[in-house]
Amino acid sequence: MNVLTYVVIGAGYAGINAVKAIRKNFQGESSKKTHRLILIDKNPYHLRKVLLFKPAAGDEEITIPLKRLFPEGVELVQATVTKIESGERRLFYQDEAGIEFLMNYDILVLATGSIVLQPVRDQGGLALIDLDTAREIRETWRVNLQRAVKETNAEEQQRLMTIAVAGAGISGIETSAELAHFVRADALALGLNPSDVRIYLLNAHNRLFEEGPAKVGQKLERLLAENGVMTLHGSKALKEKEGILTLSSGETMPVGLCVWTLGLLPNPMLRRLGLPLTPKGYVIVDECYRVQGVQGVYCIGDCAQIVDPASGRVDGKTCKEATAQASRLGRILSADSEGHRAPRHKRHTEFFCFGLGPGQGMVWTHQWGLDIILTGKLGWRIRKLTWDSPSLLKES
Numbered sequence: 581m582n583v584l585t586y587v588v589i590g591a592g593y594a595g596i597n598a599v600k601a602i603r604k605n606f607q608g609e610s611s612k613k614t615h616r617l618i619l620i621d622k623n624p625y626h627l628r629k630v631l632l633f634k635p636a637a638g639d640e641e642i643t644i645p646l647k648r649l650f651p652e653g654v655e656l657v658q659a660t661v662t663k664i665e666s667g668e669r670r671l672f673y674q675d676e677a678g679i680e681f682l683m684n685y686d687i688l689v690l691a692t693g694s695i696v697l698q699p700v701r702d703q704g705g706l707a708l709i710d711l712d713t714a715r716e717i718r719e720t721w722r723v724n725l726q727r728a729v730k731e732t733n734a735e736e737q738q739r740l741m742t743i744a745v746a747g748a749g750i751s752g753i754e755t756s757a758e759l760a761h762f763v764r765a766d767a768l769a770l771g772l773n774p775s776d777v778r779i780y781l782l783n784a785h786n787r788l789f790e791e792g793p794a795k796v797g798q799k800l801e802r803l804l805a806e807n808g809v810m811t812l813h814g815s816k817a818l819k820e821k822e823g824i825l826t827l828s829s830g831e832t833m834p835v836g837l838c839v840w841t842l843g844l845l846p847n848p849m850l851r852r853l854g855l856p857l858t859p860k861g862y863v864i865v866d867e868c869y870r871v872q873g874v875q876g877v878y879c880i881g882d883c884a885q886i887v888d889p890a891s892g893r894v895d896g897k898t899c900k901e902a903t904a905q906a907s908r909l910g911r912i913l914s915a916d917s918e919g920h921r922a923p924r925h926k927r928h929t930e931f932f933c934f935g936l937g938p939g940q941g942m943v944w945t946h947q948w949g950l951d952i953i954l955t956g957k958l959g960w961r962i963r964k965l966t967w968d969s970p971s972l973l974k975e976s
């Protein structure tokens with residue numbers, strides 16, 4: 581009996597949803613075939629990366645063991661892929677001890693995701709890039725509050741109670757809102773005046789949420805202000821040194837902490853795998869996620885340059901796009917296996933969600949020629965669903 585080996589590289593949102601979709605489509609394929617499904621990731625867990633602001637503000641756990649997500653039917657390999665030989669349909673990988681292994685495959689799915697852009701070394705502050713830095717951010721502002729309790733100089737106390745979030749994309753918006761809630765709560769518990777806590781969101785552009793209508797960005801800014809976040813437009817942070825943050829305007833700002841949220845870059849490991857890439861490092865694929873000029877290799881998620889064949893627009897890099905791509909990929913793989921016409925990529929509906937602190941959120945979508953905005957607890961419940969569903973969690 582013919583055994584087909586499917587290998588998925590990466591256990592982020594695109595990767596785990598690709599595994600789910602492939603398993604779902606196995607049952608529709610010919611009974612003459614059996615399948616082997618392997619998931620490779622350097623970690624034994626799925627990191628809910630869009631929630632990195634949670635451990636920076638509180639103590640929420642944002643990892644899920646892969647064995648919990650896939651208790652059976654999927655082989656889990658904790659390793660780093662080092663080389664792909666697509667002509668021979670094989671890859672090389674290293675385990676935690678640095679020992680190299682060889683694996684053959686029939687179908688390979690790249691879902692290696694992205695990394696968070698970091699400031700240059702001398703820019704100071706802390707970049708929200710992983711679990712370790714998230715915890716360091718939390719420890720820093722908590723120590724600052726404890727120091728503020730004992731500080732007798734009013735200006736220094738205010739500096740210790742001031743946080744700047746540099747970068748006003750969705751990550752910056754959600755990080756600033758979450759910090760505003762938890763830092764104020766801790767300040768109150770320590771006997772400090774919570775209204776003295778200042779959280780600044782530094783936006784290099786002229787308004788928030790440039791992907792949508794201006795009124796949506798304005799609504800976001802008002803809601804952030806209500807939750808204790810002051811947005812400064814046209815203010816690009818350049819450098820933080822010894823508690824002084826320098827802005828592109830030439831102005832300076834005393835801060836106890838600068839948190840950088842600067843966006844994403846495709847995983848740099850892609851550059852050593854010998855695949856076709858854009859100048860920015862994204863894998864080039866066709867409308868069915870097949871890697872250009874490479875047999876048996878597909879790519880989805882943050883690391884792929886996916887273009888809508890109807891509009892020519894490049895797909896977004898959020899988990900909602902990744903999950904939709906993964907679902908379609910399952911059908912594409914099944915169609916390619918059976919020699920049928922595969923479905924083409926279709927752009928996701930315009931739909932954006934924002935967490936604005938515990939129990940608060942905002943949703944915007946454009947339907948039937950109308951801008952629909954939902955806020956408050958309903959907005960938060962929808963936002964929570966968009967966090968949980970891509971991680972294969974059921975709504976609680």
